[in-house]
Amino acid sequence: MPSSTFNFERVIPALPWRRLTLATVLLTALATVAWEIRVRSWGYGPTLNDTDDLWAQQRDAVKPDSIVIIGDSRALYDSDLNTLERGLGQRPIQLAIVGSCAYPILANLVADEKFHGTIICSVLPAIWLAPAGPPIANSEEALKRWRKRTPAQRASHKLGMLLEERVAFLKQEDLTLQKLLLKLPIPNRADSQVPPRLPPYFQTVDPDRRTWMTAQCAEPGPLQTRVETGWIPLFTPPPPPNYMPREAFLKGVGQAIEQRFKDTATAVHKFRARGGKIVFIRFPMSGELRNLEDIATPRAGPWNRIIRESGAPGIYFADYLELASFTCPEWSHLSAPDSVEFTKRLVPHLKVALAQ
Amino acid sequence: MLFNSLTFVVFFAVVQIAYWTLREWNARKNLLLIASYIFYGAWNPPFALLLFATTTMDYWLGARIAAAPAATRRVWLVASVTVNLSMLGFFKYGNFLLENFQWLLARVGVDYQPPHLDIFLPIGISFYTFHSLSYTLDVYRGATQPTRSLRDFLLAVSFFPQLVAGPIVRAADFLPQCDAPPAPRPGRFGWGLFLMTLGLFEKVTLADTLLAGSADRIFGYAGPLASLDAWTGVLAFAGQIFFDFSGYSTCAIGAALCLGFELKDNFRFPYGAVGMSDFWRRWHISLSTFLRDYLYFPLGGNRTGPVRGAINLVIVMFLGGLWHGAAWTFVVWGLLHGLCLAVEHALRNLYKNIEWTMTLGGQLLLSALTYLTVCFAWVFFRAADFPTAARLIRAMVGVLPGGNAILTTREIIQVACVTAGLLFAHWNLRDISIEAAVARLPRQAVIALWTVMLCAIILTQGSGNAFIYFQF
Structure with missing residues (x-):
């Protein structure tokens, strides 16, 4: 017996849908291929997107005695995993995140009572001490993804990797519709408080999140200039907001920075107390960016204090001639060949530091 | 998924x-x-x-x-x-x-600390x-x-x-x-795919790519906003929530059609509505008819007199607001709609058959008023709390001189273009269906439209967010 009478039927427009579908698929395929050819002519090649899912996949791989790299993009670009594996006897897991303060990641690893391995932690003081904003959000978003990934998201990530390894235009940092719209040369209002734009990234990433700067960016040219000029506004602290008293704002920031120093020391003590090892690293920088960082966060300031209060060993690139002799082509990261050489020279220092 | x-x-x-x-x-x-x-x-x-x-x-x-x-x-x-x-x-x-129980106890001097249920x-x-x-x-x-x-x-x-x-x-x-397998219908699969493409285009291109960023920044900003920025953020959200939710419904209808099942429309060009009653006949139709049939009518509807009818409307919209989320901001959103519906019913009874309301200019004016009222209410729907909503409304009505301009010119242009297109489409299509609109197009235009939508979806590269209505 029918449950009840159903008297609703959707209208279907009277058009030759089979032919329309075929024509659309054909045109879309042609447009997609044309776009792929175009972006390859601009120097893009197939590579993975460094997404939170890829990060979460690496976080899943952390075992109790793993060697883990955390920190900002310098740890990501400048650490060669193969060289570290040969030098330290174990392949490290790359958990550094572009533009991030790694404190939330450090806290997460320390809170994981089973983990008693080794942490190689890049400290870029201006980012490490950021009280809030994108540096913290970047780390917290990755952690949130790792904690709450659904089976569907895991499957989409695997399928996405299959495509990204073959298709050049799948670049979430540069070639999405949203990012392409950002490139429109439309001037902003004179009084607008618009955050600085992230530099264009030219990189290749593998499933282990080993990240290489592309040769195009390592050589002088328009791309390198665009990346360089992006750093100064990004590393310049924003002015205090005009909707709260300046003193109150600065006091709040000061308290947050003090808290970060304390939290860092507490986390390190707790981790080392259960047998874990940690070493802080200051990776190289060059040019005007180095001048800016040396003035804003001199070595005698935040770096020395983190090392002193945490009691952990630290490797500051400028202290060692063999580490200080590298030049970052775009001021912030090493070229792909230099990152291998730098890591080779870093390994002996790491061994010494981790033996402490 | x-x-x-x-x-x-x-x-x-x-x-x-x-x-x-x-x-x-x-x-x-x-x-x-x-x-x-x-x-x-x-x-x-x-x-x-x-x-x-x-x-x-x-x-x-x-x-x-x-x-x-x-x-x-x-x-x-x-x-x-x-x-x-x-x-x-x-x-x-x-x-x-x-939380509300705790607040009530605190009013009578009882300090109760409830456990936060995870x-x-x-x-x-x-x-x-x-x-x-x-x-x-x-x-x-x-x-x-x-x-x-x-x-x-x-x-x-x-x-x-x-x-x-x-x-x-x-x-x-x-x-x-x-009860029985679907009878064959020519074009069902192709039309289903077209609707799925349209829905995804609304979601990933229009809602996520062109509107969501501006809305998120404005509603997440802690300081005073310039009037232009506040309006842009609110209009962006008005467009975002429509394209997001309508996009899901359109995808759902298309996917069902591909499997031979027929689902009814959930949206009928709501921003072309003339009056709040008309809006609710066009927005989230499956919810509004659910509330009408299972709540408003059993309460007596408008058969119990104008005052009781108005109270019934407010009760229904209050619960409709609460259905959307566990927060007082949603309740205020629902109450605002309920009050507007009640006032509109009263005005309709008082001023029947006024000639100017039936002219094109009158209809356009009333439609614009409806849209602005809906946008005003969206502020409470989207704001995380009442201070944020109050800040935005003060900026929108221009009582916050010296508010900050935080959107880029590109974002303002994007929101203006999409909003203009949205309102134009809704006004012009308000009396017909999407099926009739597509049937009127030349075949080449359908192919071009479909191709552009597919290419735009591919260009967004799946970086979109979850659908807003999932959280409800």
Whole structure:
């Protein structure tokens, strides 16, 4: 017996849908291929997107005695995993995140009572001490993804990797519709408080999140200039907001920075107390960016204090001639060949530091 | 599983092939049921058990209601309503109720610290609870016969295209379609694919790419805003929520059509509405008709006099607001709509047949007023708290001199262009259907439109967000 009478039927427009579908698929395929050819002519090649899912996949791989790299993009670009594996006897897991303060990641690893391995932690003081904003959000978003990934998201990530390894235009940092719209040369209002734009990234990433700067960016040219000029506004602290008293704002920031120093020391003590090892690293920088960082966060300031209060060993690139002799082509990261050489020279220092 | 994900593309292709390969109707329905539970379990497998339990209970209660003598039928219905709403209340409103209880106790001097319940909200619970509840309500009202097939009822509630974000498909509309395999209809699959493309385009390109960023920045900003920025953020959200939710509904209708099932429209160009009553005949139609049939009419509707009718409207919209989320901002949104509807009804009774309201200019003016009222109410819907809403409204009405300009010129242009296109389309299509609009287009234009939408979806590269209505 029918449950009840159903008297609703959707209208279907009277058009030759089979032919329309075929024509659309054909045109879309042609447009997609044309776009792929175009972006390859601009120097893009197939590579993975460094997404939170890829990060979460690496976080899943952390075992109790793993060697883990955390920190900002310098740890990501400048650490060669193969060289570290040969030098330290174990392949490290790359958990550094572009533009991030790694404190939330450090806290997460320390809170994981089973983990008693080794942490190689890049400290870029201006980012490490950021009280809030994108540096913290970047780390917290990755952690949130790792904690709450659904089976569907895991499957989409695997399928996405299959495509990204073959298709050049799948670049979430540069070639999405949203990012392409950002490139429109439309001037902003004179009084607008618009955050600085992230530099264009030219990189290749593998499933282990080993990240290489592309040769195009390592050589002088328009791309390198665009990346360089992006750093100064990004590393310049924003002015205090005009909707709260300046003193109150600065006091709040000061308290947050003090808290970060304390939290860092507490986390390190707790981790080392259960047998874990940690070493802080200051990776190289060059040019005007180095001048800016040396003035804003001199070595005698935040770096020395983190090392002193945490009691952990630290490797500051400028202290060692063999580490200080590298030049970052775009001021912030090493070229792909230099990152291998730098890591080779870093390994002996790491061994010494981790033996402490 | 999101419609805008690679997993769904593969899932849908596999289901389509398997579904149309099977010849036996029961086997097809079994396949759809399994696929629907996989679709739902792909978020959080244990919640599929909750869905199964809720549905099975309503199936059993539906049979009890139908079999019971008149004196006890109501008891079984009350049992169904109580269990369904308790489930919804626990998962969705547990912490909200505790916080408000704590606040009330504090007013009388009792310092009560309730434990924060670490409750995961099962995705789409508000939708599938209503899917399921509509069955027992309709069996009680005699609007539908109880089904003998548990499998068909499980499929009616869990049918994956409409499971997590609507439309709220009533069992009475779906179950008859389970009786026999769909008759062949030329163009059904192609039109279904076109609707899926349109829905995804609305979601990933228009909502996520062109509007969401501006809305998020404005509603997340802690300082005073320039009037232009505040308006841009609110208009961006008005467009975002329409494209997001309408996009999901359109995808759902298209996906169902590809499988031979017919779902009713959930949106009919709502920003072309003239008046708030007209708006609710066009916005989230499956919810507004659900509330009308199962709440407003049983309360007496407008048959009990103008004052009681107005109170009924406000009650219904208050609960409609609460349905959207466990926060007082949603309640205020619902109350605002309820009050506007009540005022509109009163004005209609007082000023019948006024000539200028029927002219094109009058209709345009009233439509613009409706849109602005809806946008004003969206501020409370989207704002995280009342201070944020108050800050935005002060900026919108221009009482905050020296507010900050935080949007780029590009973002303002984007929002202006999309909003203008949206309003133009809704006004011009308000009296026809999407089917009629597409049928009027030359074939080349359909191909061009479809291709542009597909290319735009590919260009966004799946970086979109989850659908807003999932959280409800």
